[in-house]
Amino acid sequence: MKPKKKAVYLLWLLPLFFVLLLIGSATAYAAMMMSDEKANLFQIGNLQTKVKEIFTEPATIKPNESVIKKVTVENTGTVNQFVRVMLHPEIRLESGESTRLLPSKIGEEVLLDLNFTNWKFGEDGYYYYLNVLKPGESNAAENLFTEIKLKNDLGLEYHKAAFSLLIKVEAINCSQYAYRDAWWQGDTPSSGVLQAIDKQLAEKAE
Known part of the structure; x- marks a missing residue:
């Protein structure tokens, strides 16, 4: 039992x-x-960026005639930043209710005096600023470009077209490899211009 x-x-x-x-x-x-x-x-640092430009919009832009356009990126936050910029030119011809987009590639129809000393153009379509942008500072002395013009021998269809340039700016803090996570999905470029950009940014990361 x-x-x-x-x-x-x-x-x-x-x-x-x-x-x-x-x-x-x-x-x-x-x-x-x-x-x-x-x-x-x-509490984390404040990451803010402001775009300023010196530009007087003309009524018309004549082919091969330079127009002053200085775009400055300013760090209005509280932490050091890495910056990249994408430029999207657009030339559109409007007729009644229809709109036709004309070729407007940078270096072909659209000409810029690009600064390749302080910036590099990556394979992903972005221009990368190679220096650290500190709080309260701007890259006014190192603008990506300062003037813009249209190619001289554009076709007649361009004469009544409207031109615009969209500028997209992205910033990320300078902590070690944060730019890789934010811009390249955590990957480390192993070739091309992006590899050179990565090397220069890595040397200045915190």
Whole structure:
């Protein structure tokens, strides 16, 4: 009879053992959640960028005639930044309710005096600023370009077309390899111009 009583006692202890396990698991999970909440309370630096330009829009742009257009990127935040810029020119011909887009490639129909000393053009279509932009500072002395003009021998269809240039600016903090995560999905370029850009930015990362 005694062995049977021991077996009964063990059966009663098993549910209690599982309850204790569940309480222990719940306690550990709650501790992990509290840790995550505390991590979210840390204040991070303010990352803000402002684009300024010196540009008087003319009524018309004649082919091969330069127009002054200086675009400056200013760091209005509180942390050091790396900056990249994408330029999207557009020449459109409107006739009634229809719009026709004409070829407007930089270096062909659209000519810029690009600064390749302080900037590099990557295979991803962005121009990368190779220096650190500090809080309260701008790259006014190192503009990507300062003037713009249209190619001289454009066809007659361009004479009544409208020209615009979209400037897209992106900034990221200078912490070690943050630009790789934000701009290249965490990859490290192994060839081409992006590899050279990565090398120069890595040397200036914090």
